[in-house]
Amino acid sequence: MSMRELVVLGTASQAPTRARNHNGYVLRWDDEVILFDPGEGSQRQLLHTGVTASDLTRICVTHFHGDHCLGLPGTIQRLSLDRVSHPVAVHFPAGGADYFTRLRHASSFHETAELAVAPIEADGQRIALKHGTLEARRLRHPIETYGYRLLEPDGCRMLPERLAAYGIAGPAVGELRRTGHLDLGGRRVTRDEVSVPRPGQRFAFVMDTGLCDGVYALAERADLLVIESTFLESEVALAAEVGHLTAGQAARVAAESGVRRLVLTHFSQRYAEPARFADEARRHFDGDLVIAEDLITIQVPSRRVPSAG
Numbered sequence: 094m095s096m097r098e099l100v101v102l103g104t105a106s107q108a109p110t111r112a113r114n115h116n117g118y119v120l121r122w123d124d125e126v127i128l129f130d131p132g133e134g135s136q137r138q139l140l141h142t143g144v145t146a147s148d149l150t151r152i153c154v155t156h157f158h159g160d161h162c163l164g165l166p167g168t169i170q171r172l173s174l175d176r177v178s179h180p181v182a183v184h185f186p187a188g189g190a191d192y193f194t195r196l197r198h199a200s201s202f203h204e205t206a207e208l209a210v211a212p213i214e215a216d217g218q219r220i221a222l223k224h225g226t227l228e229a230r231r232l233r234h235p236i237e238t239y240g241y242r243l244l245e246p247d248g249c250r251m252l253p254e255r256l257a258a259y260g261i262a263g264p265a266v267g268e269l270r271r272t273g274h275l276d277l278g279g280r281r282v283t284r285d286e287v288s289v290p291r292p293g294q295r296f297a298f299v300m301d302t303g304l305c306d307g308v309y310a311l312a313e314r315a316d317l318l319v320i321e322s323t324f325l326e327s328e329v330a331l332a333a334e335v336g337h338l339t340a341g342q343a344a345r346v347a348a349e350s351g352v353r354r355l356v357l358t359h360f361s362q363r364y365a366e367p368a369r370f371a372d373e374a375r376r377h378f379d380g381d382l383v384i385a386e387d388l389i390t391i392q393v394p395s396r397r398v399p400s401a402g
């Protein structure tokens with residue numbers, strides 16, 4: 094069973110609090126371990142989670158406001174300190190390349206780790222992974238910002254009773270899955286006759302944005318959506334002005350996009366009571382809801398396969 098889960102390093106926007114570290118998230122997705130938006134303190138938060146710098150395969154930065162990237166210098170230097178032997182891919186908005194260069198070389202260190210730097214140049218850019226596709230979509234924020242989503246290709250699940258009815262077993266099952274059909278004594282059996290569709294899993298990461306098309310494009314049918322909810326509806330005008338979302342807006346996006354598990358995070362320090370975010374989101378979204386806390390782990394819910402009927 095492959096492991097797909099989100100490890101939360103920090104959940105504060107702008108300024109950390111006693112209970113919340115600056116932003117930071119790690120997604121385990123099969124053989125990928127992706128660090129998103131490492132804020133200050135991410136290196137130490139990793140220590141508490143069991144994820145090591147050596148585990149990281151990729152770093153994705155949505156934009157170059159400090160709470161989303163000031164953890165880069167320490168994390169990047171740690172890759173070299175730990176003699177990480179595999180290349181680590183790094184994605185960020187191309188317009189922020191100067192910031193990235195400065196963060197990467199913020200202080201003196203012996204650089205041995207290899208970074209595969211691949212900036213995001215355009216809305217909709219896709220990067221092929223071993224088990225799916227990473228896609229970036231432009232968001233609405235005062236500086237160039239991209240959200241990300243991971244898409245697993247749709248597949249199918251073979252139905253043992255149907256296979257048995259046709260007498261298909263062993264290597265023939267693999268051939269049928271691969272080629273889509275099998276010729277059996279003058280009769281062609283197609284894959285559709287002996288399987289049901291299994292939609293690929295989707296993970297979406299939406300950080301620092303006002304409502305825009307990119308938000309909906311990323312959230313569409315996500316099994317797990319991690320989305321900023323900096324504000325509550327009482328500050329909806331302020332949120333729009335500074336390019337952020339309220340818990341209510343984030344929850345409505347999730348409801349309208351068919352999201353299964355919604356993770357709210359990136360909270361403004363002005364609110365002391367996390368329950369207020371849950372109360373507001375619950376008015377709009379009745380699926381799984383998680384109000385993120387530092388150092389929790391959240392599973393990507395597995396796709397339910399429709400029964401054969």
Ligand SMILES: [Zn+2]
Pocket residue numbers: 156158234301
């Ligand atoms: Zn920002």
